Amino acid sequence: MVDVSTPTKWLLRLVAVGYVFFLVAWPVGLVVQQTFSNGLTNLTDALSDEQVIGALQLTLMVALWAVVINLVFGVGISLLLVRFEFPGKRVLSALIDLPLSVSPVVVGLALLLVYNGRDGWIGPAAESRGLQIIFDSPGMIMATCFVALPLIIREVVPVLHEIGDDQEQAARSLGASTRQTFWRITLPSIKWAVVYGVVLSLARSLGEFGAVKIVSGNITGQTQTATLVVEAKYQNFQQETAYATSFLLIVVSIAALVVVAFLRPKRAH
Amino acid sequence: MTSALIGASAAAGPASPEGRRPRRVRRTTPHNTLTRGAGLGLGVAMIWFSLLVLIPLTAVIAAAGQGGWSGYFDVLRNDQTWAAVTLTVSQALVVTLVNIVIGSIIAWVLVRDDFWGKRLLDVIIDVPFALPTIVAGLVLLSLYGPNSPLGLHWAFTPNAVTLALAFVTLPFIVRTVQPVLEELEADVEEAAASLGASRATIVRRIILPSLAPAIAAGAALSFARAISEYGSLVLLSGNRPFQTEVVSVRVLTFIENGNNQSAAALASIMLAVALVVIVALDVVQRRVARRG
Amino acid sequence: MSIDVSGVTKKFGDFVALDDVSVSLPTGQLTALLGPSGGGKSTLLRIIAGLDRADTGTVSIEGTDATRLPAQKRNVGFVFQHYAVFKHMTVAKNVAFGLEIRKRPKAEIEHRVDELLKLVHLSQFSHRLPSQLSGGQRQRMALARALAVEPKVLLLDEPFGALDAKVRKELRDWLRRLHDEVHVTTVFVTHDQEEALEVADEIVVINEGRVEQIGSPDQLYDEPANDFVMGFLGEVTQLGDIRLRPHDIEVSATPGSAGALSGRITRLLRVGFEVRLTVSTAGGEVTVVLTRTHARQLGLVEGSHVWLTAASGATTVPAMVAV
Numbered sequence: 001m002v003d004v005s006t007p008t009k010w011l012l013r014l015v016a017v018g019y020v021f022f023l024v025a026w027p028v029g030l031v032v033q034q035t036f037s038n039g040l041t042n043l044t045d046a047l048s049d050e051q052v053i054g055a056l057q058l059t060l061m062v063a064l065w066a067v068v069i070n071l072v073f074g075v076g077i078s079l080l081l082v083r084f085e086f087p088g089k090r091v092l093s094a095l096i097d098l099p100l101s102v103s104p105v106v107v108g109l110a111l112l113l114v115y116n117g118r119d120g121w122i123g124p125a126a127e128s129r130g131l132q133i134i135f136d137s138p139g140m141i142m143a144t145c146f147v148a149l150p151l152i153i154r155e156v157v158p159v160l161h162e163i164g165d166d167q168e169q170a171a172r173s174l175g176a177s178t179r180q181t182f183w184r185i186t187l188p189s190i191k192w193a194v195v196y197g198v199v200l201s202l203a204r205s206l207g208e209f210g211a212v213k214i215v216s217g218n219i220t221g222q223t224q225t226a227t228l229v230v231e232a233k234y235q236n237f238q239q240e241t242a243y244a245t246s247f248l249l250i251v252v253s254i255a256a257l258v259v260v261a262f263l264r265p266k267r268a269h
Numbered sequence: 270m271t272s273a274l275i276g277a278s279a280a281a282g283p284a285s286p287e288g289r290r291p292r293r294v295r296r297t298t299p300h301n302t303l304t305r306g307a308g309l310g311l312g313v314a315m316i317w318f319s320l321l322v323l324i325p326l327t328a329v330i331a332a333a334g335q336g337g338w339s340g341y342f343d344v345l346r347n348d349q350t351w352a353a354v355t356l357t358v359s360q361a362l363v364v365t366l367v368n369i370v371i372g373s374i375i376a377w378v379l380v381r382d383d384f385w386g387k388r389l390l391d392v393i394i395d396v397p398f399a400l401p402t403i404v405a406g407l408v409l410l411s412l413y414g415p416n417s418p419l420g421l422h423w424a425f426t427p428n429a430v431t432l433a434l435a436f437v438t439l440p441f442i443v444r445t446v447q448p449v450l451e452e453l454e455a456d457v458e459e460a461a462a463s464l465g466a467s468r469a470t471i472v473r474r475i476i477l478p479s480l481a482p483a484i485a486a487g488a489a490l491s492f493a494r495a496i497s498e499y500g501s502l503v504l505l506s507g508n509r510p511f512q513t514e515v516v517s518v519r520v521l522t523f524i525e526n527g528n529n530q531s532a533a534a535l536a537s538i539m540l541a542v543a544l545v546v547i548v549a550l551d552v553v554q555r556r557v558a559r560r561g
Numbered sequence: 562m563s564i565d566v567s568g569v570t571k572k573f574g575d576f577v578a579l580d581d582v583s584v585s586l587p588t589g590q591l592t593a594l595l596g597p598s599g600g601g602k603s604t605l606l607r608i609i610a611g612l613d614r615a616d617t618g619t620v621s622i623e624g625t626d627a628t629r630l631p632a633q634k635r636n637v638g639f640v641f642q643h644y645a646v647f648k649h650m651t652v653a654k655n656v657a658f659g660l661e662i663r664k665r666p667k668a669e670i671e672h673r674v675d676e677l678l679k680l681v682h683l684s685q686f687s688h689r690l691p692s693q694l695s696g697g698q699r700q701r702m703a704l705a706r707a708l709a710v711e712p713k714v715l716l717l718d719e720p721f722g723a724l725d726a727k728v729r730k731e732l733r734d735w736l737r738r739l740h741d742e743v744h745v746t747t748v749f750v751t752h753d754q755e756e757a758l759e760v761a762d763e764i765v766v767i768n769e770g771r772v773e774q775i776g777s778p779d780q781l782y783d784e785p786a787n788d789f790v791m792g793f794l795g796e797v798t799q800l801g802d803i804r805l806r807p808h809d810i811e812v813s814a815t816p817g818s819a820g821a822l823s824g825r826i827t828r829l830l831r832v833g834f835e836v837r838l839t840v841s842t843a844g845g846e847v848t849v850v851l852t853r854t855h856a857r858q859l860g861l862v863e864g865s866h867v868w869l870t871a872a873s874g875a876t877t878v879p880a881m882v883a884v
Contacts, residue, residue: 207401
């Protein structure tokens with residue numbers, strides 16, 4: 001290993017720590033500090049504001065639905081991509097990653113074009129059957145699903161590759177059915193990957209802003225999520241409430257990070 | 270001797286496929302090994318994936334195509350849109366360059382250095398990934414906005430755009446370079462040293478070339494994210510036309526004005542950039558895999 | 562003397578890797594550092610190369626004190642167990658690396674690289690990437706790379722340890738021939754006694770951070786300094802109060818000679834041309850090896866009664882007191 005000379009080492013350390021401190025640590029710290037600038041008042045005020053409460057409930061509902069859908073879809077697609085061969089597999093596996101690099105605004109626009117009730121491709125037909133998608137929770141769930149789509153798959157696929165299918169074949173040779181093999185062999189070995197994926201998806205889903213802003217219509221008290229409330233409150237000069245709501249979102253996302261950091265086993269060298 | 274046996278079998282593993290690699294024949298018709306249950310599952314998954322991703326993205330391209338080439342041209346010819354495009358692209362490039370340097374340094378420090386608080390630094394790097402973008406904007410306002418304890422008033426200036434993009438793209442290069450740096454074998458550097466290479470030469474001729482694909486991959490992701498960023502800019506940049514307005518905001522303005530065709534035209538350009546990035550990443554990864 | 566190591570001690574935390582080791586390795590020879598894994602032999606090699614620093618003691622190479630010299634300045638060639646190839650460079654570029662560092666003229670580098678690739682039989686692979694080579698080829702490339710800078714000494718750390726048995730044997734013979742051609746002072750680390758006995762001019766046996774014995778392969782085999790060396794170089798069994806090799810025991814079916822130890826054959830195993838006996842005696846179990854023909858002549862079967870004596874001229878060491 002190259003061991004850098006001591007002055008260089010300190011310089012690099014200073015650059016790394018300094019950059020992260022000024023860009024991330026200090027600003028986040030300031031928001032936390034401002035949340036508690038009046039003791040707990042900001043938080044309790046925010047938590048007694050019906051607009052905030054409603055938004056938090058809606059956010060949680062949308063995020064949970066999105067995570068459940070992505071969990072089923074993600075684990076299923078991962079198994080299909082790793083354990084089976086079929087035409088178009090490579091294209092599919094490349095397309096799966098697409099949502100990570102599509103702008104949330106483009107996601108919102110794309111869903112709007114297809115599902116709006118006025119001139120969308122599918123929207124009017126759905127609405128005539130009583131299913132409103134845009135400006136309602138189904139659209140918000142879809143937008144959230146879209147942006148968080150690859151997160152579980154990206155965690156599970158490498159693990160499935162790594163464990164190989166020896167154990168599954170052994171189980172089958174011992175007489176286990178496909179279902180038994182999945183629940184008793186495959187799932188336990190990808191368990192932690194699924195957990196990281198879910199935690200990351202949850203953090204992403206609770207925090208989605210741009211795509212949800214477009215498809216929800218941002219109707220106060222009806223389709224306004226926590227992130228939209230932060231924007232609205234800040235722009236309405238209710239900054240204390242904006243800070244307090246942000247603080248709650250920061251706590252959730254940092255908790256997610258800590259959970260993943262602790263759960264993820266150290267890479268073996 | 271057991272260690273000899275382990276050594277031999279470990280070497281036999283990688284050696285044999287590598288020997289074959291140059292002559293490997295690509296299958297032209299992939300096998301189909303789907304069982305009935307798996308086929309059904311794939312069908313359901315594909316319907317959902319189409320409804321969620323493929324059809325909506327196609328709709329963007331279709332809507333953009335309604336105006337034909339002249340539609341694209343008109344959108345880009347609009348001064349305000351063009352200003353947004355140049356601002357976004359130039360800021361994304363600046364931020365990506367900063368990330369290439371700083372991200373590599375942070376990855377180096379995380380892997381090769383050891384000091385009190387390193388673990389904390391490692392966790393903080395991921396904060397921009399986990400934080401909702403609107404909160405990211407708010408967070409940056411607290412240090413760089415009107416009430417800045419540093420006396421900086423960067424809100425609503427182009428600096429604010431740089432800042433927001435740097436914040437949300439911080440983890441990309443760090444997280445792509447870090448694992449590659451961890452996997453670099455110490456003996457390769459020792460071999461170079463025993464051949465007379467100085468530290469600087471080892472970094473330049475051995476370490477950096479090994480990290481280059483990871484840096485390129487991280488840079489591509491960072492660039493793609495930067496040009497598509499929206500949420501963190503809302504509160505911070507003020508979206509002032511010709512000064513701090515980025516492409517995403519332009520798209521949103523078009524949507525709010527009911528001008529879906531222009532929105533789609535601009536959005537489809539962003540989509541194309543995203544696609545280029547994905548293809549580039551795939552190419553880089555294949556190259557690296559061949560290097561072994 | 563080409564390499565003089567004196568009084569070298571090296572600790573990793575509480576673990577003593579080398580404990581006051583002194584060795585002198587003569588110029589132009591092929592020396593093996595032999596010992597069990599974790600015994601300190603690789604650490605000694607790395608200290609000679611300057612890749613590790615000794616806590617105390619000195620190292621001199623070709624008469625100049627190298628104790629404080631960084632690896633870059635020692636002009637030693639080092640070959641690693643896992644090849645340590647520069648993956649992003651072609652085979653030719655790998656070999657040229659040390660020469661380019663030394664800023665030699667281009668034409669000279671090209672000429673030298675050609676010459677070396679010919680020497681290691683890799684000429685036709687010069688434009689390949691290392692990932693397109695087999696393990697044995699990669700190790701030959703690594704060797705050419707180390708030789709390119711005309712090092713004063715060539716150090717190899719378990720060079721064949723990661724290769725499969727067949728390639729290992731080929732490369733071992735090839736290394737011996739190469740050394741006879743190039744004559745550079747060479748030290749290689751191995752835990753395989755057969756490899757050391759077959760290839761080396763001289764063997765240094767290292768165990769638990771100490772030098773157990775230094776000598777030629779014959780000396781070590783015939784006159785082991787102690788029980789450990791004897792045990793490490795080949796199979797050992799205990800007959801009464803001496804320890805000796807199983808094939809140095811004479812078996813007789815009748816109680817002839819005086820002092821013979823009597824016992825009963827509890828297990829008889831035929832392996833190729835030899836027969837291995839496990840004989841249960843009053844002093845415990847004894848392993849005996851004899852040829853198939855000899856066993857047949859004696860009419861040995863499981864359960865036979867036999868009398869065992871040490872063959873005349875057998876290498877023996879006194880048995881250590883049982884713990």
